[in-house]
Amino acid sequence: MEFIEFQPVFHTMMSDNALSEYADESKSRKFYTLMTHMLSVNESMNLTAIKEERAVILRHFVDSLTILSFLPKGARVADIGCGAGFPCLPIAICRPDLQILAVDSTEKRIRYVQETAELLGLRNLEARAMRAEEGAHGKYREAFDVCTARAVAALPILSELCMPYVRTGGKFIAMKAKKGEEEYTASLSGIRRLGGEPIAVHRILLRGEGEEDERLIIEVAKKSPTPGNLPRPYAKICKKPL
Ligand code: SAM
Helix, strand or coil, rough: CCCHHHHHHHHHHHHHCHHHHHHCCCHHHHHHHHHHHHHHCCCCCCCCCCHHHHHHHHHHHHHHCCHHHHHHCCEEEEECCCCCCCHHHHHHHHHHCEEEEEEECCCCHHHHHHHHHHHCCCCCCCEECCCHHCCCCCCCCCCEEEEEEEECHHHHHHHHHHHEEEEEEEEEEEEEEEEHHHHHHHHHHHHCCCCCCEEEEEEEEEEECEEEEEEEEEEEEEEEHHHCCCCCCCHHHHCCCC
16 A cells, blocks of 8 residues: 555544544654554564554554543653554654653564664654563652553453552553453452552444444553562462452
C-alpha cells in the first residue's frame, strides 16, 4: 500500500474511533512509516501475527490509541511487555508530551522498538530489555504516573507485574479483550494487596471495516506503596496469583 492509499484509510479509521485530531499529515506519515517498517522487519523477525495492512491500522494502531484519554498531560508512562511496540509507539507518535518507558524481556524486540523510535524521530520513548518483575525492584519502582500493558498476561498476574511501577496517586491502566471481565473479579483482592483500588472497567468499541469489537480498559488507582516483597519471582506469581 502506498501512502496515497494509506492516508484515507487511516483517516477514516481514526475518525470512526474519535481520534481524528491525531490523523494530521505529519502523524499519518509517521504511522505509515511504522506500518511499512514493521511489516518489512516482520519478514525476518517474529514481531506480529497481523500482516494485513488495514488490520495493522485497526488492531495495532487504533487499538493502542484507545488509552490516550487515560493519560494525563506530561505523564511518565511505563508500557510493560511492549513486544513490537504496542501501545508505546502509537502513543509516543500522538503525544510528544508523554515520557514513555517501553519494557520487554526480549532483547531483540526492545532493540527493534528503540531503532523504530529513532527512525520516527520520537524523543519521548526509551526502551529497556528486562523482566518486569525484576525491574520493579530497581530504579523504576513507583516512578511512573501510569503503567499500562496490552496482551501480556491474565490480570491477576499482570497486576503484580505492573502495580509496583506506579507512584502513589498514579494509575494502572490494563488493556484487555472481553474476557478481561472474569479476570477483573479474580484480581480484586490482589490489586488491593499491591496498594491499588479498582476505579472502573471501561467498555470501548473498536470500530472499523464495518465491524465493532469490544475492548475493556481497566482503571486502577494506586492508593498506597506496594509492599517491598512484591513483585515475587515470575514462577511464584504464576503458581499462586495474589
Ligand atoms: N504489548 C504488545 C502487544 O500488545 O502487541 C506485545 C504483546 S506479546 C503477546 C507479550 C509480550 O510481553 C512479549 O513480547 C513478551 O516478551 C512480554 N513479556 C511477557 N512477560 C514479561 C515479563 N515478565 N517481563 C517483561 N516482558 C514480558
